[in-house]
Amino acid sequence: MIGLRLTGFGPSVYTRVVRMALAEKGLEYEFEDVNPFSGEGRAAMQSLHPMSRVPVLEHYAFKIYETAAILGYLDDVFEDAQLMPRGAKVRARVRQVLGLVDCYGYWPMVRQVFSHGVFRPRLGEEANADEIKQGLAASVPVLDALEEIAAGGLVLNGRDMTRADCHLGPMIDYFLMQSDGAEMLAERPALTAWFGAISQRPAFLATRPDLPVASESIA
Ligand SMILES: N[C@@H](CCC(=O)N[C@@H](CS)C(=O)NCC(=O)O)C(=O)O
The missing domain is CATH 3.40.30.10 (Glutaredoxin)
Structure with a gap:
């Protein structure tokens, strides 16, 4: 223990x-x-x-x-399997991703697009189409910023696992469950390649939440 x-x-x-x-x-x-x-x-x-x-x-x-x-x-x-790489630039990028996700990404991608577009309907709860629309619009600059960072190759490269991958992966996983969210990601090649790689990792697969399926809806 x-x-x-x-x-x-x-x-x-x-x-x-x-x-x-x-x-x-x-x-x-x-x-x-x-x-x-x-x-x-x-x-x-x-x-x-x-x-x-x-x-x-x-x-x-x-x-x-x-x-x-x-x-x-x-x-x-627990110093083994460090999720914070060495080097000033790459560490700055990791922290930048965490800041972007926390300040600008979580609310539109998860609480607006995923909650109202996927989660609430599956629970048979009321969802608000305006929230989805606003969330998708607010996600555009966040995804653009993350795409630029991923394309730069220091982090979100699908090769080196960092705190940035852990922080962003679950949010993108949810965002993609909404069809417009999936289309928006597909338009961004570096993020798409990154997500393709991290979504195969055992840690990603083993932590995937069991969400209610549509047929279990209590509506
Ligand atoms: N800034 C917090 C955010 C945590 C957060 O918002 N968690 C959500 C679940 S993903 C929550 O507890 N929400 C409850 C609520 O909004 O009342 C962190 O980084 O841990």
């Missing part, structure tokens, strides 16, 4: 980011599944996270939240 406990939510992309990093590093951990979108889950998360968000990592008595900080902690404590 190495004292790692992750509190997260099955379908959550940020939870999967951490799970991918743990899998890439070959680390075992206990998993506590809490739905932060439910009243009960929010209440349960309050003692762990001031905003009742997931994921939260505990390492014995040390608790850390914010996904980028969690990945950094894992690399610092």
Whole structure:
């Protein structure tokens, strides 16, 4: 036992980011599944996270939240299979991708396009077509920025696994489940090649959430 406990939510992309990093590093951990979108889950998360968000990592008595900080902690404590490469430029690119994803990518790609275009309909919940439209429009400059970075070859190259791959992979996986999202990715060759490579990795496949299938809809 190495004292790692992750509190997260099955379908959550940020939870999967951490799970991918743990899998890439070959680390075992206990998993506590809490739905932060439910009243009960929010209440349960309050003692762990001031905003009742997931994921939260505990390492014995040390608790850390914010996904980028969690990945950094894992690399610092468990030095094998580093997800932060050496070299000023490549490290800057890794951090740039994390910033882009957190500040500009997560909301439109996941909370607008995926949630309203895929997840809510599968759950039989109400979805809003305007959210999808706005999310797709807001995703364009984010995808363009990521395409330029991927084409540069330092990170998102499908060869060297980094924190940037873990952070972005789960979000693109969800974004592609919406048909317009898939078309938008197909128009960007460097990102398409990158995603083709990382989506074959055992850590990516082993952490893929079990989403409700359309026929299971409760609508
Ligand atoms: N900045 C946080 C974001 C975490 C986050 O937004 N997690 C989502 C699930 S993917 C969540 O807990 N959402 C609950 C809510 O919005 O109330 C991080 O990097 O960990």
